[in-house]
Amino acid sequence: MSDALQFRPAHPNPNAPHLAHWPARLPLSITVPEATLWHNLEVSAARYPDKVAYLFMGQAITYGELKRRAEALAGWLQHEAGVRPGDRVLLYTQNCPQYVIGYHAILRAQAVVVPVNPMNKAEEFKHYITDAQARVAVCTADLAGIVHEANQGVPANERLRHVVVSRYADQMPPEGQDDASLNAPAPLMQWLRAEHPLPEGFTRWTDALALNHAPAPYLGHPDDLALLPYTSGTTGLPKGCMHTHRSLMHNAIGGGLWGQSTADSVVLGVVPLFHITGMLYGVLGPIYNGATVALMPRWDRELAGSLISRMKVTHWTCIPTMIMDLFNSPNYKHFDLSSLFYLSGGGAAMPEAVAQRLKDEFGLTFCEGYGLTETAAPTHANPPEGAKLQCLGMPMFGTDSRIIDPTTLQELPAGQVGEIVSHGPMVFQGYWRHPEATAAAFIEIDGKRFFRTGDLGRVDDEGYFFITDRLKRMINASGFKVWPSEVEMLLYKHPAVQEACVISARDDYRGETVKAVVVLRPEARGKVNEQEIIDWARDQMAAYKYPRIVQFSENLPKSGAGKVLWRVLQEQEQASQAPA
Template identity: 70%
Template structure:
């Protein structure tokens, strides 16, 4: 339920203009706009479990979960949330774990309880996790056993009124075969050890199986399409991560559209390895398969040998991923043993697909990689390449009902094809604003031709056929293997180090990740000569998510500053670009 204090951005979504260039190349099999159901996301599971009760919803290391089982356990969890944890309509519940059956069940259990899912990146550590408790005022968190200590440590450091009241903990092994897996399904040894670990629970934590076993029936489901459903957080150029207000309706648009765009149906088999805390994984590995009745073969972490085995064994048809996964898979010495012939649709984003890799996919396997573009604020895609006519290293065309334009970032005048400007987006999947942040919400939107457009902060161009290409960023952001790293957030965390006086985060080139994080650090006087770059990196590794912490640290006597005292990060970035540029 969306409260008035959240300063929600409201608008009437109008049809996209009929004369946009990309409509000449619109797939004839698809409508240009979607008619959305006037129901909640939960109802999708209710319908699918009724249609296909015994069909596999999930396969997790050989163990199968039917749609009816997923529904029963989600309802049991909803009952526990309402009866035991006191969750009421509109309350925010944190979800903090890697891909697993419990993630799917918990997500829909929270929705069944008329509450709001707050997905949290499981790579976040205790220091980062505190914000996800306090900002959405969450009183309940559901997490995996390996992360329970982080959740408890973060909770203990908050003032008592801001703390969680309930912590529900699951082990990944609770969803695995109790007597071990068939070798064809088995995780690699290091992954298996992590999955089957059983660390001691924090005091007062409740075990997942005990909550499900309570068997409390939930109350009536009352959520409406325009009620808040999910609050994913995104960082930005300044400050801490901001919650994006997504309703059942905004998420529903790409839930349905994603399946239609990619030829998905109830006989599709999806490889679910993109993390479901991320908006892309949430849509393509969770919501869309539930809507259509597809089967999800879940992977909690990326491993190329496991991925190759699972695609081969379960005849995976659909795989949404990031290009680095494909590059890694193609580099496996066992590629000749993997059978990729079942793959019918390969899509992704987050980073450009190298042309040589795309050509190998097409020549060797007959696969066309369909890149897409979207943000947390747009519930994943706003643009996608038509599978029938994709272009390489291209964002694609605006999808169902989306009006997207390239404008001058200052004047907001629309620019002709070929000219570079800011990408603006208007569409049914655009979020309703930032959680309790009216200033940021106002700054994120502009009005053109009577319609409200979201300012992406990305610079791009549109070709004569209406396909979009990204060229640069207005926002200061680092893209590491598809994960967005916002320098301001990393800098704020580095300032917590007792020996750091000043820090500036820039990007450096990385052969595998594309970009990586580099920190220019000024040490406090007493620490100079005593603290090493490696010690700063190790401290950051312990306090930040794995994709976020600096891989490189460079000490400096001082940071360049403008007349107003602002750090001139661009000067440092330009110097780094010159240093690593090929000669």
């Protein structure tokens, strides 16, 4: 047989130690089809037209209907909003079927999905309009006012031209026919059913779909830009990560294969869909496999327990705090969790006691994983048959990961702490309109392009990776990444703030929380208190991001060049929290 003939891709690092512990059920690498993400929905709709794709608050939508609505919205985007191939379209909703429809409608229009965190406020939202150079947005009614306010706050020539607005109730049972056995709390139902004024010039979702415009012929390619999720760094505003259909397709397939997901799987979709992890395990992977997703608009432990029990959920990707909260429910003994087959997550370490409780009570192994927005979620994962606790896992299909000295860039041996770098088909193409940041994010090793994660870690003798620290300034609050520089920039908008430095503080529930050390302007001293700064920040920033603690200081420690020494403040905070 010719050497040119290969049935599957070769592993990029055949000498990697973790391959000796690789699950026998899995191939080392996977062959990704020459197809787009839109094609995945077409295939599943053809295979399972009447199968439930998503269940949302008691209302089901089938794969056939999901495809039809996505096509109708794609037609509206093209015919009414003038969306052209490559245009960026903002997608700004909480978890709901409209997010999935909107996502695939944008792809069907051969445009680029720009997911925006629904916790973001108007000041934050402006950046997504201007930086992504977006002219169209898809949002829900509860967020339409924020879109309007943000849009009015940017230069006229950079504003959105079209916004289509859905109510959550558009994909729920008719009013008065809610399923009481779901155990959905009354405030949640009131929020979902609430009426909100439609800003002038915005288009109702139902009106857009009713036009039933047929989209233009689809000419998408696997290497087209498909997704532009934003992530922050140590400096500046959030940057868009450029992902093609191909880089996303790899993890959409690999993630399901790793967790043994099939068309008969039932997924609990509760991790926010705007987040790369929620997107992969709640949208892309299930649609590729033809699975069913029980979709939650936001976390609620009683609703989660009810859905797992009634829907016989088999797969749940989450953050550890959700499991801890579920265990704290007074009703958890009445939940039937016996259908759960694969439990995975990341964002924060799973406490040993909780992991043991899962094992003892339910026979479940929590499989921690690791990935970033830049890597379309996982580059590493723990296999259920060989999981290690508080461990990132082993590099996944076709991934080559190393530990390097962050200064000399030389590879380090097992056991030594250095920066985690990864090479693989899921790695992004670069930062949108930031060539310098893109160049700084990559390094070449053995002729291959490795992404510098900015995370410090080590690898053990068996090839499992562990995280130890972060090179980048990042706070991990219940799995949500908070970038101090972004919070600082917003704090500087407060008229009383002269200087601000944001650090992490220990939090028993969130793991870490946000603390701001603030120097007040002279005229504000004695007139503004800490709580006023916190209250102002709450109105300006996403809920997970605003400082929960504010400490006033006469000055901030600085280097000879005048740079704020945030590490000094961080070390002081850690010392103050250390046990006596």
